[in-house]
Amino acid sequence: MTSDQLNFNDTETAFAHKSNRELVHDFEIYRLINQGWLVRMGTRTASRMIKWGIKAPIVLGMRSTVYDVFCGGETLSLATKKINQLYAYEVQSILDYGVEGKETEEDFERTTNAITQAIFFAKNYDAVDIVSSKFTGLIPFAILEKLHGGEELSQEEKEIYGHSKERIYGLAKLASDHNVSLFVDAEESWIQQPLDDLTFDLMLKYNKEKPIIYNTIQLYRKDRLEFFKRTVEQAKKAGIIYAVKLVRGAYMEKEKKRAEKMNYPNPIQNSKTDTDRDYNEALKFAIDNIEHVAICVATHNEESTMLATQLMHEKKLPTNHDHIHFSQLLGMSDNITFNLAKAGYHASKYMPYGPVKDVIPYLIRRAQENTSVAGQMGRELKLLKEEIRRRRLFVL
Numbered sequence: 001m002t003s004d005q006l007n008f009n010d011t012e013t014a015f016a017h018k019s020n021r022e023l024v025h026d027f028e029i030y031r032l033i034n035q036g037w038l039v040r041m042g043t044r045t046a047s048r049m050i051k052w053g054i055k056a057p058i059v060l061g062m063r064s065t066v067y068d069v070f071c072g073g074e075t076l077s078l079a080t081k082k083i084n085q086l087y088a089y090e091v092q093s094i095l096d097y098g099v100e101g102k103e104t105e106e107d108f109e110r111t112t113n114a115i116t117q118a119i120f121f122a123k124n125y126d127a128v129d130i131v132s133s134k135f136t137g138l139i140p141f142a143i144l145e146k147l148h149g150g151e152e153l154s155q156e157e158k159e160i161y162g163h164s165k166e167r168i169y170g171l172a173k174l175a176s177d178h179n180v181s182l183f184v185d186a187e188e189s190w191i192q193q194p195l196d197d198l199t200f201d202l203m204l205k206y207n208k209e210k211p212i213i214y215n216t217i218q219l220y221r222k223d224r225l226e227f228f229k230r231t232v233e234q235a236k237k238a239g240i241i242y243a244v245k246l247v248r249g250a251y252m253e254k255e256k257k258r259a260e261k262m263n264y265p266n267p268i269q270n271s272k273t274d275t276d277r278d279y280n281e282a283l284k285f286a287i288d289n290i291e292h293v294a295i296c297v298a299t300h301n302e303e304s305t306m307l308a309t310q311l312m313h314e315k316k317l318p319t320n321h322d323h324i325h326f327s328q329l330l331g332m333s334d335n336i337t338f339n340l341a342k343a344g345y346h347a348s349k350y351m352p353y354g355p356v357k358d359v360i361p362y363l364i365r366r367a368q369e370n371t372s373v374a375g376q377m378g379r380e381l382k383l384l385k386e387e388i389r390r391r392r393l394f395v396l
């Protein structure tokens, strides 16, 4: 199938994996999230209650609603049902231990164990080839911030950092030994430099023949397209595959606020059009250099996704090229993921999992982003409504 035969409006393919009950359930949840005031009020209340240590009612409220739509399950074995449900339609899962905002050594140890388990899980399971990680779940944020700013670490910090690095290098080796790819998420711009350095160093070790370690590039940053091009040149010289997840970026408001507060130029592009231009340019650059680059096209943007497939087609690359992969977050843009998979592309869902109480920050971000991203929510609702009509469920 060529890119001009891809149809992101095909709701029958998009939702074939959902039963009638699941479809209606998701529709109701999206209808709720679409109420901006409700999300604002709900997330404010939830954040306050978490601060006060009152988690039980939030957990209860979220478990059968947003958690159910956006997360795989509380444990890997509980997530298996969803993983299989997706894989029945050739959609793989990227395992993302969704616990965020942790800072103690015990937390880092727990996250390391969770990622280790996920790698072992993936090794035995065709439905999972990739495990995702956030380095802030493995290294203290304050240390990353100092390293980014070129500040000297204290003796104690050096020891903690050394320990964190040991964990990360251990995970990367394990992933490589078992032929599982390890994604490293991009986070705030003021900690990104050490993440870039660490991932490049790991790529020097493990990406000689195939893409194992993936960095992430946020094209909503003004300087990242240039960074991408520069780093690919370095990778070429070193004889490795530069593997990268291309995203627009999730921390726009936070970046703007910090830049204003600390009086430095906002690193984020001046407009959405500028972000889109650089994102699409990055896709083109990657596909032009696909021998040396591996990408995960991580977006819900239909134009960018279609562009990537067109560029592949122009270069006569097979739809299932080993270096090109598409991914959307679980609960979002099934119309893109499932239609790509049906057309033979590598398509996957980013699947967060973990205890409900620990995934709450992720869920709050999801709800907020879905109300703030212009058009995204309306589109999800419209597609679900169309499929409900097509199945003649008459619940509207």
Ligand SMILES: Cc1cc2nc3c(=O)[nH]c(=O)nc-3n(C[C@H](O)[C@H](O)[C@H](O)COP(=O)(O)OP(=O)(O)OC[C@H]3O[C@@H](n4cnc5c(N)ncnc54)[C@H](O)[C@@H]3O)c2cc1C
Pocket (backbone or CB within 6 Å): 184, 185, 186, 187, 216, 218, 220, 245, 247, 248, 249, 250, 251, 252, 268, 269, 270, 271, 272, 273, 275, 298, 299, 300, 301, 327, 328, 329, 350, 373, 376
């Ligand atoms: C599989 C997957 C993995 C991801 N991993 C990461 C990650 O590691 N790190 C991370 O930060 N994010 C990550 N994201 C989230 C991603 O960065 C985006 O926030 C999200 O996908 C929305 O962008 P889009 O390309 O899907 O859609 P679109 O709706 O086309 O774009 C929305 C995005 O455009 C940008 N934007 C919006 N308005 C403006 C403006 N006025 N000026 C400049 N830019 C603007 C913002 O980045 C916004 O999120 C991931 C997303 C996916 C699907």
